[in-house]
Amino acid sequence: MISDDDDRIAVIGLACRVPGAVDAAALWRNVRSGVDSVRRFSRAEALAAGVPAEVVDDASFVPAFGHLDGLTDFDAGLFGYRDDEAALLDPQHRLFLEVTWWALEDAGLGRVEATTQVGVFAGCGVNRYLRHHLLGNPAVGPAGGFCDDWDDILAGASSDYLPTRAAYALGLSGPAVAIQSACSSSLVAVCQAAQSLLDFRCDVAVAGGASVVSTHQTGYRYRAGGTLAADGVCRPYDADATGQVFGNGAGAVVLKRLADAVDDGDHVYAVLAGWAVNNDGADRAGFTVPGVVGQSAVVAEALAAADWHPDDLGYVEGHGSGTAVGDAIEIDALTRAFRTGTARRGFCALGSLKSNVGNLDAAAGVAGLIKTVLAVHHGVIPGTLHFTRAHRDVDLAGGPFVVTTDTRPWTGARRAGVSSFGLGGTNAHVLVEQAPTPLAYDANADWAVLPLSAATDEALRVLAARLADHLAGEPGGAHADAAWSLTDVAYTLAVGRRRLPHREAVVARDVAQAVGALRAVADGRAPSPPAEAPGEFRDRAAGWRAGGDLPGGAGRRVPLPGYPFQRRRHWIDRVGTPQLAGGR
Known part of the structure; x- marks a missing residue:
């Protein structure tokens, strides 16, 4: 039960697909290692990607973008779509379906009980696929065979349907x-989801977003005085910053009331202790210009909601887009908020994921939150790329903040803030702290059955290989320091994964035995239960393979590798000039 004074929210699952990272584990490896995942194209590469020579050779063209691999591809059958339907669907919707599936699996909730109210709160950007690929394309109308009426496309084209599409596909019956x-x-979606949980409008909430800023993903046109970088490099808070670089991506987190998560034995990455959302109003130089007062107020409100002192924070994941005006206003606002409670200097690290992957637009806030949650979880503060010295309009020396360029251990209390600011003045700030130490319990049974299922035989083999790598201790991942018992793994697979038609089951006494059997499945061989395995475990495995179910038994839900989507190309090529990010 929730105590009267417990208004904190647990992050129990997370997932993302962002430039340079196929999942959250890859993102964490990249940020820890200081990898710049913004892709920069040579002239030959840009031409090969279909950019006309006159565009490539134009002095205003900057061949850089946060490129997302596999943007054209989708596992349509898994989500119940025909090929022609999938080809008309906004790629932002497709990305969000995937990260929602993964995030729920990561939380051990891939199979949601009918009595559990799961809410979905999410946003995405403008549907540029509709604008640049579908509208006016003769391949799409009745003659092309993809749709009989343009109105048929609308349900797959609007941001309104992003959360409801996920709710329908995954059977989630809370608010969408x-x-x-x-x-x-x-990040506003995260705040709304957290509040919905506190108001008992749902039991679990998925929050996040997706963005496809460009379907061509090769570059943009630089305009003097605009917000895009002249050199294709995002340098948050730096003296040489000239603007931002955009990228494509998606992310989602799964949230639950902390007391419920503890009672249910969930794996908790971190805790959301406070949050706030506001708007700058008219107190700024223009509609597209951020406001100091509004940004300062949203940080102060979040701190007050959590009853935190500014001295409590060791890290702030800033908006940090790399624009001189925006970064200067953000530093000023943060400093004002902190100066209401402390006069200390240089004690709080400041960073921005945008230096690694670019600005992910509607998905930027949740991506920064995922980075911060993993930093708090692992006790590591990643460095920010491309920073050498502060911009002349950014006063760092006299303030509470220091931009870290190297990855370092987190010393002191693991408390952090995450900011995200939208064009038009809507600001969000979320406070994150270390999860409570889980209660110890004995979950070491002598034998375990690990049930696997997938939509295809190929996916089943890949899933087995991923699980084997995970149990064998694949280095550098988001869960590399975890040491789950085999009982927990078996329990999570039994209660936290969807039942799909292609099945296999592994009977094992210890991790080494399980890894060997999983490797056999990955190689397409049927694993033989150990001769000494008790008959009841052999029977459970056989029943699972035959289409039956398994009892959950004892154990905790723990993070395991996500489903290996079998993506194929579902894409309608554009007509006319390639769409560049600068045309947004």
Whole structure:
């Protein structure tokens, strides 16, 4: 039960697909290692990607973008779509379906009980696929065979349907609410989801967003005085910053009331202790210009909601887009908020994921939150790329903040803030702290059955290989320091995964035995239960393979590798000039 004074929210699952990272584990490896995942194209590469020579050779063209591999591809059958339907679906919707599936699996909730109310709160950007690929394309109308009426496309084309599409595909019956506030959409979604949980409007909530800023993903046109970088490099808070670089991606987190998560034995990455959302109003130089007062107020409100002192924070994941005006206003606002409670200097690290992957627009906030949750979880503060010295309009020396360029251990209390600001003035700030130490318990049974299922035989083999790598201790991942018992793994697979038609089961006494059997499945061989395995475990495995179910038994839900989507190309090529990010 929730105590009267417990208004904290647990992060029990997370997932993302962002430039340079196929999942959250890859993102964590990249940020720890200081990898710049913004892709920069040579002239030959840009031409090969279909950019006309006159565009490539134009002095205003900057061949850089946060490229997302596999943007054209989707596992349509798994989500119940025909090929022609999938080809008309906004790729932002497709990305969000995937990360929602993964995040729920990561939380051990891939199979949701009918009595559990799961809410979905999410936002996405403008549907550029509709604008640049479908509208006016003769391949799409009745003659092309993809649709009989343009109105047939609308349900797959609007941001309104992003959360409801996920709710329908995954059978989630809580509130499904679209959040649209530009770059702050996904972090505002997190705030709304957390509040919905506190108001007992749902039992679990998925929050996040997706963004496809460009379907061509090769570059943009630089305009003097605009917000895009002249050199294709995002340098948050730096003296040489000239603007931002955009990227494509998606992310989602799964939230639950902390007391419920503890009672249910969930794996908790971190805790959301406070949050706030506001708007700058008219107290700024223009509609597209951020406001110091509004940004300062949203940080102060979040701190007050959590009853935290500014001295409590060791890290702030800033909005940090790399624009001189925006970064200067953000530093000023943060400093004002902190100066109401402390006069200390240089004690709080400041960073921005945008230096690694670019600005992910509607997905930027949740991506920054995922980075911060993993930093708090692992006790590591990743460095920010491309920073050498502060911009002349950014006063760091006299303030509470220091931009860290190297990855370092987290000393002191693991408490952090995450900011995301949207064009138009909607600001969000979320406070994150270390999860409580889980209660110890004895979950070491002598034998375990690990049930696997997938939509295809190929996916089943890949799933087995991924689980084997995970149990064998694949280095550098988001869960590399975890040491789950085999009982926990078996329990999570039994109660936290969907039942799909292609099945296999592994009977094992210890991790080494399980890894060997999983490797056999990955190689397409049927694993033989150990001769000494008790008959009841052999029977359970056989029953699972035959289409039956398994009892959950004892154990805790723990993070395991996500489903290996079998993506194929579902894409309608554009007509006319390639769409560049600068045309947004």
